[in-house]
Amino acid sequence: MSGKKKAKIVGTGSAVPDRILTNQDLEQMVETSDEWIVSRSGIRERRITDDQTATSDLAALAAQRALKEAKISSEELDLIIVATATPDMIFPSTSCLVQDLIGAKNAAPMDIGAACSGFIYALSVANAFISSGQYHTILVIGAETLTKFTDYQDRKTCVLFGDAAGAVVLRPTEKDQGVLETYLGGNGRLWHLLHMPAGGTRMPASHETVDKRLHFLKMAGNEVFKAAVRSMGDAALKILHQTGLTGKDVSLMIPHQANIRIIKATAKRVKLPMDKVYVNIDRFGNTSAATIPLALDEARRKGQLKPGDILLLVAFGGGFTWGSVVIRW
Numbered sequence: 001m002s003g004k005k006k007a008k009i010v011g012t013g014s015a016v017p018d019r020i021l022t023n024q025d026l027e028q029m030v031e032t033s034d035e036w037i038v039s040r041s042g043i044r045e046r047r048i049t050d051d052q053t054a055t056s057d058l059a060a061l062a063a064q065r066a067l068k069e070a071k072i073s074s075e076e077l078d079l080i081i082v083a084t085a086t087p088d089m090i091f092p093s094t095s096c097l098v099q100d101l102i103g104a105k106n107a108a109p110m111d112i113g114a115a116c117s118g119f120i121y122a123l124s125v126a127n128a129f130i131s132s133g134q135y136h137t138i139l140v141i142g143a144e145t146l147t148k149f150t151d152y153q154d155r156k157t158c159v160l161f162g163d164a165a166g167a168v169v170l171r172p173t174e175k176d177q178g179v180l181e182t183y184l185g186g187n188g189r190l191w192h193l194l195h196m197p198a199g200g201t202r203m204p205a206s207h208e209t210v211d212k213r214l215h216f217l218k219m220a221g222n223e224v225f226k227a228a229v230r231s232m233g234d235a236a237l238k239i240l241h242q243t244g245l246t247g248k249d250v251s252l253m254i255p256h257q258a259n260i261r262i263i264k265a266t267a268k269r270v271k272l273p274m275d276k277v278y279v280n281i282d283r284f285g286n287t288s289a290a291t292i293p294l295a296l297d298e299a300r301r302k303g304q305l306k307p308g309d310i311l312l313l314v315a316f317g318g319g320f321t322w323g324s325v326v327i328r329w
Contacts, residue, residue: 007123007130007138008178009327011070011169014297015061016047016162016284021147023159030155037159042260046162046285049145054088058165059143060101062293066139066167067102077107077169078135081126083118083142083289084111085318086149090200098141107139115194116256116317117184118142118289119166123313123325124182130172141167142289149196151216160258161217162285166293177307177328181242183235184323190227193220194318228262231322233269236314239324240270247271249310251329252299256315257281257291266314278304288317305329 022045023034037043049058059082067074082095095109114121119142126138143165152158170178197203198214209215232255240246247270255263260281267277278295287294292313299305309329316322 005131005133005172005174006178006180007127007170008173009168010171011066011072012167012293012297012300013062013065013067013069014164014166014294015058015065016164016294017049017053017058019048019050020045021048026159029152030158032155032159041160042281043159043285044282047164048147049163053145055084055086055143055145056088056094056097056101058145058163059094059098059141059167062143062165062167063098063102063139063141066169070169072137072169074102074104075106076137077104077139079126079129079138080104080107080109081122081138081140082111083114083122084144085113085115085118085288086144086146087111094143104139114317114321115319116258116286116288116291117315117319117321117323118317119292120313120315120323120325121184121321123179124184124323126170127179127182130170136172138170139167140170141165142293144288144290146217146286146288149215149217151213153213154216156221157217157219160286162287164284164287164290164294166290166297168293168296180326180328181239182323182325183239183242185231185235186319186321188319190320191318193223193227225259225262227320228258228316229265231320232256232262232266232314232316235316235322235324236266236270236312239312239314239326243326245310245326250276250312251309252276252278252304253312253314254278254292254295254299256317257284257295258286258316270312
């Protein structure tokens with residue numbers, strides 16, 4: 001590992017909408033209860049964008065905060081990678097819109113679609129670009145406005161999702177810190193268990209697709225839960241094996257915030273006590289690709305990250321996709 005350039009996080013930022021949708025609010029909208037939601041997911045409230053706010057708006061705000069914290073101007077960026085499953089539009093990519101919003105005229109923009117694993121995938125790609133020497137200063141963003149694709153007549157899914165964005169700025173270092181290893185995996189055979197049927201080339205928008213509510217997220221909850229528990233645990237163990245570490249070496253695990261039961265099951269696989277696991281699902285719900293960078297920024301601002309700390313990031317998402325990253329802070 002010595003001598004090889006690694007991607008080091010030099011700034012973090014996040015953004016969430018002002019509006020809060022509580023479980024009590026949902027009780028007035030659909031047949032559910034606060035007790036049912038909390039017991040099954042750990043979620044108590046989530047943030048909801050207004051009609052005028054798109055994914056790129058949240059992404060740009062998180063990006064500007066990360067750049068400010070890194071003391072880097074947007075014109076210094078070489079590359080912008082936006083991980084999202086809820087783009088502003090089919091094309092152009094959301095990263096192009098973010099590039100314009102933040103004035104990053106020298107950066108190449110690209111999107112990555114890996115659903116809830118998107119930030120892990122984007123971080124892995126950015127790390128490879130920095131390690132190769134091709135790029136020097138990279139902005140990685142996970143941003144979603146999932147509530148715009150959430151069916152508030154579907155009581156099983158509408159309680160889960162919220163909107164947010166998180167961003168990190170990466171630069172190379174030859175010190176023994178930054179991204180130590182990355183791992184990515186997936187199983188495309190199970191794509192149908194978590195998807196949005198209409199709006200693409202398989203099923204273009206029509207009166208029929210709108211009437212049938214096919215432009216909303218569809219999820220087979222129990223099957224997704226089982227796959228997530230297995231795959232997130234496997235991804236966490238695999239990345240620790242790659243780095244020669246164990247759960248005892250981990251200072252903080254920042255998992256994808258999909259479900260508190262999945263988070264606890266993953267921690268158990270790694271033999272990590274819950275006081276070493278960052279959890280904010282109770283306040284933000286599942287914000288897909290934004291959950292990990294949002295939590296990472298919160299942890300940094302709270303002073304929970306110290307130089308030399310070993311961070312384990314792990315996620316699972318639609319596709320199915322999964323992945324993990326180990327960082328020395």
